Amino acid sequence: MSALKEAGLDSLPGAGAEILNDRVRRMISKGKCSGREWLDVMRAAHQLDITTSATMMFGHIETLDERFEHLVWLREVQAENRKSKGFIAFILALQDEGTLLRRVKGIRNSVSGDEYIRMIAISRIMLPNIINIQASWLTVGKAIAQVCLHAGANDFGSIMIEENVVSAAGAPHRFTSNGIQDAIREAGFEPALRNQQYEYRDIPEMIEQQVITY
Numbered sequence: 001m002s003a004l005k006e007a008g009l010d011s012l013p014g015a016g017a018e019i020l021n022d023r024v025r026r027m028i029s030k031g032k033c034s035g036r037e038w039l040d041v042m043r044a045a046h047q048l049d050i051t052t053s054a055t056m057m058f059g060h061i062e063t064l065d066e067r068f069e070h071l072v073w074l075r076e077v078q079a080e081n082r083k084s085k086g087f088i089a090f091i092l093a094l095q096d097e098g099t100l101l102r103r104v105k106g107i108r109n110s111v112s113g114d115e116y117i118r119m120i121a122i123s124r125i126m127l128p129n130i131i132n133i134q135a136s137w138l139t140v141g142k143a144i145a146q147v148c149l150h151a152g153a154n155d156f157g158s159i160m161i162e163e164n165v166v167s168a169a170g171a172p173h174r175f176t177s178n179g180i181q182d183a184i185r186e187a188g189f190e191p192a193l194r195n196q197q198y199e200y201r202d203i204p205e206m207i208e209q210q211v212i213t214y
Contacts, residue, residue, distance in 0.1 A: 001044055001045060001048060001050070002048060005048050005049075005050060009050060010050060010051065010196075010197075011050060011051045011052065011053075011088070011196050011197070012041075012042075012045050012050060012051075012052040012053075013052075013053060014042075014052055014053035014054040014055045014087070014089070014090075014091065015055055016029075016032060016033075016038060016055075017035075017038055017054050017055045017056060017057075017070070017074075018032070018055075018056075018057045019035075019056065019057065019058065019062045019066055019067070019070055020035030020038065020039065020069070020070045020073055020074075021035060021062065021066040021069055021070065022034050022035055022036075023066075024060075024061060024062045024066060027061055028060060028061065035073070039073060039077050042054070042077055042086075042087070043077055043080065043081075045084075046077075046080075046081040046083060046084050046086045047081075047083055047084075048083075048084075049083050049084040050084065051084055051085045051086065051087075051088045051196075051197060052086065052087055052088065053087060053088055053089040053090070053091060054074050054087050054089075054090050054091070054130070055090075055091045055092075055093055056070055056071075056090070056091075056092055056093070056123075057093050057094065058092065058093075058094060058111065058119065059094040059109040059110065059111035059115075060109055067119070068126070071122075071123060071126040071127060072126070074087060074090065074127060074130070075126060075127055075128075075129060075130075078127075078129045078130055079129060085197070086129075086130075087130045088130075088131070088132060088197065088198055089130070089131075089132040089133070089134055089155060089198070090123055090127055090130045090132070090133050090134070091133075091134040091136060092116065092119055092120060092123060092133075092134075092135075092136060093136045093139050094109050094111050094116065094136075094139055094140070113140065113143075113144040113147075116140055116144060116148070117144065117147050117148055117151045118151075120133060120135060120148045120151045120152050120153050121151040121152045123152065124151070124152025124153075125152075131154075131198070132154055132155050132198055133152055133153045133154060133155065134153060134155035134156070134157055135148035135149065135153040135155070135156060135157065136157060137156060137157050137180075137183075138157060142183050145157070145183070146183055146184075146186065146187035147187075149184070149187045149188075149189055150187070150188075155194075155198075156180060156183070156184055156191075157180075158180070
């Protein structure tokens with residue numbers, strides 16, 4: 001990681017966290033690292049002043065206790081960090097269409113829109129040291145994501161040039177850049193463009209013509 005930083009790396013995505021409890025990981029993500037190893041990677045990145053994000057893919061076989069355990073462990077790792085921004089964002093995700101969990105094991109995601117919104121609110125309360133919480137419009141759609149902005153989320157997500165994970169799992173939602181801005185305004189907020197480090201930037205004129213969305 002030090003070599004990557006020297007070559008220009010300044011952030012890591014937070015995917016792969018799934019649910020950090022190893023009972024769950026053995027069942028839904030066999031072959032991936034343990035929850036402790038995932039957290040240790042994030043610790044190492046923070047010590048090198050590399051910002052990261054964290055996800056939670058929930059609504060399958062985890063218990064409510066395991067959801068809270070996940071949030072507590074993220075909060076504790078963030079509290080250890082004194083050298084960088086650490087976890088710069090937390091993203092809640094859920095999607096099961098087309099996955100092996102559903103097709104082979106019969107495990108269905110039963111999370112309602114109301115429950116997703118409540119989890120956003122709980123995350124804001126449980127993670128006071130992670131500034132940005134993202135509502136995943138890609139998996140929950142426009143209307144629920146708009147409500148999430150009133151429940152604690154401050155990030156609506158973004159246009160993705162290419163996305164092959166949740167779209168393969170059946171995410172049906174699409175947006176243009178103008179559509180995202182309109183949705184944020186409809187919810188009563190002012191949209192702003194940011195970079196990876198959550199620093200505001202001007203909206204380029206060419207982005208207004210962007211129509212390729214995932």
